[in-house]
């Protein structure tokens with residue numbers, strides 16, 4: 001079985017990011033580089049991290065008008081990421097154009113409802129109903145726009161999986177039983193997410209901030 005864990009390398013320094021990834025690379029299946037990393041190190045940094053030899057998930061969470069998002073997708077072609085994120089809230093046309101502009105081997109997945117939000121946060125931004133229903137609604141939209149899959153919490157992934165059998169489902173907000181929640185609100189354990197149908201498990205601080213990141217990554221791997 002391919003290791004489904006992508007390490008969220010949310011570390012500002014390039015040398016620290018490389019050191020962390022090199023330490024745990026035998027116990028994860030890929031590296032997720034997010035906004036923090038891309039803003040600091042750009043294409044050069046992504047190329048450096050790709051040399052470690054694991055697939056790269058470029059988590060840019062693109063959300064803009066269709067033309068701008070499509071141009072941004074074209075601008076990252078040469079980096080050959082395995083996965084790129086856009087926000088489903090950008091709408092159908094934006095997602096269609098993002099997919100059309102992506103490289104053939106790049107999976108484009110749409111973030112539905114951030115795992116740092118709960119129902120009261122959604123209410124505050126004018127989204128009525130539950131985070132569960134909103135995630136399902138946006139998953140449907142992403143599916144009909146031709147995307148490869150979505151990002152959602154482990155609470156919704158089972159229901160999304162039932163309505164989109166061959167989708168590619170990325171689940172962050174993962175916490176082993178003894179881990180600090182921090183800013184995440186809709187959390188499950190890595191094993192629960194896997195059992196509910198997640199194809200990719202995004203895990204950052206439970207590994208990167210652990211006293212022993214290798215032991216933490218191994219312990220998570222052993223539960224899957």
Ligand SMILES: O=C(O)c1cc(=O)[nH]c(=O)n1[C@@H]1O[C@H](COP(=O)(O)O)[C@@H](O)[C@H]1O
Pocket residue numbers: 008010034059061085111113114115116151152172173174184202203204205206
């Ligand atoms: O798109 C993501 O990866 C993402 C979506 C989401 O809803 N929630 C979420 O936490 N993430 C990312 O997943 C990672 C989670 O990190 P930890 O909370 O440290 O495990 C971060 O890099 C977030 O940017």
